[in-house]
Amino acid sequence: MKPRKVIVSWSSGKDSALTLLRLLENPGYEVTGLFTTYVGDEVPFQATPITVVREQARLIGLPLLEIPLPQVFPANEVYQSLVVAAIQNSGWETEAVAFGDMFCNGIEAYRRSYIEPAGWECVFPLLGEESRQLALEILNRGIQTILTTVDTHQLNGDFCGQWFGHSLLEQLPEGVDPCGEDGEFHTLVVSAPCFHGQLNISPLFVEREERFHYLRYQISASDSQ
Secondary structure (H helix, E strand, O other): OOOEEEEEEOOOOHHHHHHHHHHHHOOOEEEEEEEEEEEOOEEOOOOEEHHHHHHHHHHHOOOEEEEEOOOOOOOHHHHHHHHHHHHHOOOOOOOEEEOOOOOOOOHHHHHHHHHHHHOOEEEOOOOOOOHHHHHHHHHHOOOEEEEEEEEOOOOOHHHOOOEOOHHHHHHOOOOOOOOOOOOOEEEEEEEOOOOOEEEEEEEEEEEEOOOEEEEEEEEEEEEOO
16 A cells, blocks of 8 residues: 655654654554644744754655644644645645554544645544553663743752753652653753764753743764765
């Protein structure tokens, strides 16, 4: 059977990277590109500059569809229409759209509600799997990430800027999801098996807002020889 052409929602973090790796290994799909939504010059929640996302896509070797949003929380119908229109107008042959959601909390039905009417399959490679096992898979696969955003209402802000690793998992308080899937933290991928090189990150400082802490940094890329 001919593989279905799929594009992957790319937030710049670890869940996106694991989703991409699984699809690259799945003979039923051919990954043709990535897409990301952003506001101003950053991906919301991760607070990743769009320029860094472009570098990630370049290291992966896939085209990036950039979808600007008018605000961080646009109305659902606005968000949905912008995403669908961007994919339709991309010129890419698209048969499926993949997301890195993990929890069965209604997000699957929400995604399907606007992806499937456009004629595309909605794919969730990680959905319903146990968070700690996914966290360990991320580490065992060599996906290297750093915590760039922390919600201090759920997690101590001192975790911002720490590397996502076994030590960090052991330090997480009880009730904090190991993958930060409840919004406790967000990550930036600097290296992964699908990267042809890596991002070199130089942390500058942690921006401490009332609730959220953000790691501010500089990035350079090293391509594989």
